[in-house]
């Protein structure tokens with residue numbers, strides 16, 4: 001990659017082959033079924049392309065947050081099993097059921113609504129979600145006996161198929177996660193005592209799947225790792241054998257030679273120390289480049305590493321490139337695969353006080369996604 005195509009201000013290049021390779025690698029390493037999580041438009045990478053690439057790498061199912069995301073995958077031609085686990089109050093599940101979407105169930109009301117969406121010849125497939133300490137949704141321990149019993153009854157009369165039992169971890173510490181796993185195992189025992197025999201027990205996302213083998217159970221729900229990013233502060237993508245799939249870059253849109261003392265961008269939080277060259281990079285906070293990284297976010301132009309000079313604006317920021325011979329049209333890489341000499345998404349996360357998940361997920365709709373040539 002060196003220049004953007006003519007007329008392109010900014011883009012996110014998505015390496016779908018990296019997604020496929022990441023899933024293949026994780027699947028081999030973990031040894032259990034992989035549900036690739038493609039919520040939030042595939043963490044910003046594009047949901048349908050990410051889903052297809054993950055399935056090609058050996059994922060056998062997909063996870064999303066809500067039913068609209070699941071239906072978008074169906075419209076995109078994805079026919080693999082899809083689980084959606086967060087529902088608007090009072091949702092009727094008929095459309096989801098008609099498209100074979102599997103439903104995460106967190107309370108009695110959802111269970112009954114799911115059963116109501118069954119047709120005579122087709123039960124609705126559900127995964128019962130147990131609260132094990134994260135404090136979000138999931139069936140509360142006090143409600144579990146009644147919900148499990150009702151689920152078993154609805155399964156016996158052919159309205160539901162209880163395919164899974166799941167929960168979600170806090171990633172607070174190994175001890176906290178293992179305590180949640182112990183609560184989950186109690187829930188597994190209660191489910192089987194109630195007459196349920198779910199085929200899939202799943203609790204681990206990327207971090208626990210890698211670090212806590214006991215949490216792998218039958219299936220792991222992998223998000224961040226699928227996209228080649230590390231969920232750990234102390235290990236890089238490369239340490240985990242993963243390749244970041246998203247590169248964000250822009251075409252330098254203006255270059256200006258200025259004297260010492262020139263104020264740069266809103267508020268003049270940066271002033272040139274001497275005669276220098278300023279390059280305008282046409283991507284800003286409207287595109288998901290965090291304004292909190294003003295004065296700090298890294299950029300590579302002509303193989304040299306710089307930092308944003310002054311404030312990041314809605315549509316653009318400035319880089320003081322010194323005497324580097326930068327020209328209009330040069331590519332400015334914000335982040336990508338750090339093994340290729342560009343910043344990782346983690347560096348932007350550090351500069352903005354957030355995590356790599358948020359950096360890739362917030363890259364906005366004004367940034368066209370282009371699939372890398374393979």
Ligand SMILES: *Cc1c(COP(=O)(O)O)cnc(C)c1O
Pocket residue numbers: 037039085168204205206207221222223224225231
């Ligand atoms: C987002 C999410 C995941 C994936 O988490 P990663 O840390 O990105 O692997 C798994 N399960 C649930 C319930 C989630 O919300």
